[in-house]
Amino acid sequence: MMRWRHPQLAPGDSSGYGLGVFASAPIRKGEVLHVLGGAKVSVGDLVARTLRGEERCDDPLQIGRRTYLVLDDASRLFNHACAPPAGLRKASELFALRDIRAGEQITYDYAMTVAPTDWSMPCQCGSRHCRKIIGDVTTVIPAQRREYERAGAVQRYMRAVQRELDAGTYRIPRYEVLAMAKINAMPGNNR
Ligand SMILES: [Zn+2]
Numbered sequence: 001m002m003r004w005r006h007p008q009l010a011p012g013d014s015s016g017y018g019l020g021v022f023a024s025a026p027i028r029k030g031e032v033l034h035v036l037g038g039a040k041v042s043v044g045d046l047v048a049r050t051l052r053g054e055e056r057c058d059d060p061l062q063i064g065r066r067t068y069l070v071l072d073d074a075s076r077l078f079n080h081a082c083a084p085p086a087g088l089r090k091a092s093e094l095f096a097l098r099d100i101r102a103g104e105q106i107t108y109d110y111a112m113t114v115a116p117t118d119w120s121m122p123c124q125c126g127s128r129h130c131r132k133i134i135g136d137v138t139t140v141i142p143a144q145r146r147e148y149e150r151a152g153a154v155q156r157y158m159r160a161v162q163r164e165l166d167a168g169t170y171r172i173p174r175y176e177v178l179a180m181a182k183i184n185a186m187p188g189n190n191r
Helices: 043-051 144-148 156-168 173-186
Strands: 011-012 019-023 032-035 040-041 063-064 067-071 084-089 091-094
Touching: 040 043, 043 067, 043 173, 063 156
Parallel strands: none
Antiparallel strands: 011 019, 032 091, 040 067, 063 067, 084 091
């Protein structure tokens, strides 16, 4: 049975994204929902696992410029939304951005976790504010990025990336370009 840090969470059908995680009772703004966990891997390991077909490159959570978590089953169940009720802080602590009603799905904005890169996937989160794609952090409109910042919903490594983006000094590192080139060249990859 899957367990999360917050006692009032339960798996359920997300109608669209398969299983998701839901609040089984009202949850207050600021409460910690879970600390996403898994095996820590480098960007090189991630590429190797993806090329071997052991991992979809969309699934791991970025927690550093070249560090990812291959999420465990419980952590992997949280879906993306473009206007979510939860956010990430520290390395991978998921918390409530606002009060959450019983029965509401717990989602967070995957785009806020992805440093600039050549990656995106379609989004069907159904939000009025849906961006239609899930991409890197630069696909989040600046006003929404500021809102996440004000709420403290920015991972530690991403705060530094954002400072460089705001200053216009961020450059996509060569290891990232090479990693995505390898993944995008995989047979059967139609992105
Ligand atoms: Zn969306």
